[in-house]
Amino acid sequence: MSTALGYWTFGGAEVQEFFERPDPVPGPHEVLIRVEAAGVNPLDHHLRSGHVLELNGELPFPQVLGMEAAGTIITVGADVTGLAAGDRVTGFALTGAGTYAGTTLLLGASTARIPDALPATWAATIPVASTTALDVLDQVALPDGASLLINGIGGGVGLALAQLARNRGLAVIGTASSAKRDLVAATGAKFVDYASTDAIAQLQALAPHGFDAVVDAVGGDSLRAVADLAKTPETLVSVGDPSVTDLGGVTVHRRLDRKVLERVADLMASGQLDPNITATYPLRRADEALALVESRHASGKLVIDMTL
Ligand SMILES: NC(=O)c1ccc[n+]([C@@H]2O[C@H](COP(=O)([O-])OP(=O)(O)OC[C@H]3O[C@@H](n4cnc5c(N)ncnc54)[C@H](OP(=O)(O)O)[C@@H]3O)[C@@H](O)[C@H]2O)c1
Incomplete structure (x- = not known):
């Protein structure tokens, strides 16, 4: 019992x-x-x-x-x-x-x-947030130096993705509320307060030609607000909102197998993922x-x- x-x-x-x-x-x-x-x-x-x-x-x-x-x-x-x-x-x-x-x-x-x-x-x-982060990162398969916007960087998925992306040499920008500024900065990502009246303009200024990929962990209106910031609709991925396909984007492809769990466990044990x-x-x-x-x-x- x-x-x-x-x-x-x-x-x-x-x-x-x-x-x-x-x-x-x-x-x-x-x-x-x-x-x-x-x-x-x-x-x-x-x-x-x-x-x-x-x-x-x-x-x-x-x-x-x-x-x-x-x-x-x-x-x-x-x-x-x-x-x-x-x-x-x-x-x-x-x-x-x-x-x-x-x-x-x-x-x-x-x-x-x-x-x-x-x-x-x-x-x-490991199973839910961290492997989602690894799955979506492998899915977008960005080259070293590419730009990645994480919409909703302050949660379990967002913070894990920020670290994994940084380790692959990506330039990471993330949206969160002001209370999460330090948490986000500790990952090496640039922070944008989504409650700022000019949040979208700030993001556009950081990537005038669009981001190489936009990963959304919020959904709804927030997803719609950032959708056009992806260079192409196919590089817009949502981990939680299936309606991303209405915008031309895709949902995360989850693997859910033993191998992906082992990979994330090794990343944590070797100090690459907190x-x-x-x-x-x-x-x-x-x-x-x-x-x-x-x-x-x-x-x-x-x-x-x-x-x-
Ligand atoms: N497909 C899958 O297998 C899978 C796996 C894991 C998660 N998910 C989905 O992914 C989403 C995120 O999961 P999670 O585990 O990261 O959730 P979480 O840990 O609860 O974090 C959610 C985050 O969203 C942020 N947020 C809320 N409104 C926001 C906005 N307008 N703009 C930017 N950030 C905002 C919150 O931060 P603030 O306080 O800064 O607002 C919070 O840190 C959920 O919908 C979840 O169901 C899917």
Whole structure:
């Protein structure tokens, strides 16, 4: 048995409840882990709110919050290869099994071993935000010295992308609110306050012929405001808003495999990527962490640390 934060119906934060659940039993392609840390992501509240019913509309209740975790394998499903009980891993949870819980199920093909030196709190942030950053960077495949605008640089995806892009020699510019100026500057990126009345003019002045790529992590009107700043529509990529295709752009192609998790784990362990964890929470305060992410103005990554 372990404590979990989940819901019996779709809705706002009021539908969330802590409860005790038996350890789930892994199917042939899954692993059961003892969760050491779990990342908090916008997808968690979107799933709870019923905004992405194609992902969880048919799943039984209660569904548990959270899609990414690091921990130690307890049991390995019969068809999972390359993993064993006792391994320290990070990975994507089975949707509905959740990660705001003491134990959970990860998908074997989307789970990777982590270096001994990597803390569980860091490793827990790899599957969702950091691998999205690596996926989108590989997708735009810009040459050394090219310019990249990150719309919404101050969140989990944006700050990871800024560091990875800097390491590849790209000139990075990012939009965020003024509270995130220092966080953004620490990545080496140029900061533009999106609340400035002349924000778009400032961006145009930084790249008079347009940016070689624009990666959007905000969506909606904010995406539309920056869309024309990409040199060509095909180099406009959104990680969260599928309506980018209406503008001629594309969505990020996610890989979700073990290899991309291992690559990001190595980048973290070798000091090339800091997940920018701005706060850790005990499981009993996981609802506060999710509320901050749901406010759409969290900084960097928020992580639930089971040792707290
Ligand atoms: N496709 C995928 O697999 C995938 C994976 C991860 C994330 N996503 C999506 O990508 C998006 C970002 O995820 P995340 O994890 O980075 O979220 P996050 O950590 O919650 O960060 C969101 C950031 O957006 C910023 N923001 C809000 N309004 C803004 C605006 N008008 N202009 C510029 N920045 C603004 C906020 O900073 P300020 O306080 O500065 O406003 C905040 O730091 C979400 O929509 C998420 O669902 C998709």
